[in-house]
Amino acid sequence: MGKELNRLKVVLAEKRRTNKWLAQQLGKDPATVSKWCTNTAQPSLETLSEIAMSLEVDVKDLLQSSIKKPDY
Secondary structure, eight states: OOOOOBOHHHHHHHTTOOHHHHHHHHTOOHHHHHHHHTTSSOOOHHHHHHHHHHHTSOGGGGBOOOSOOOOO
């Protein structure tokens, strides 16, 4: 199982949008968007920018933070 690099599934849920809707916005196959949402594949940086514009969010909102938070 791969490391979760993107938060696409979470952001889609927050925006009340579906994988199918995003696939139509980007002109991509719904199966491709599904792979991005499950983190089995990752979109290119260019596509990530297009996703952010479609969802009206900052690109950073689509990515997991690389900063580890301390356990207290």
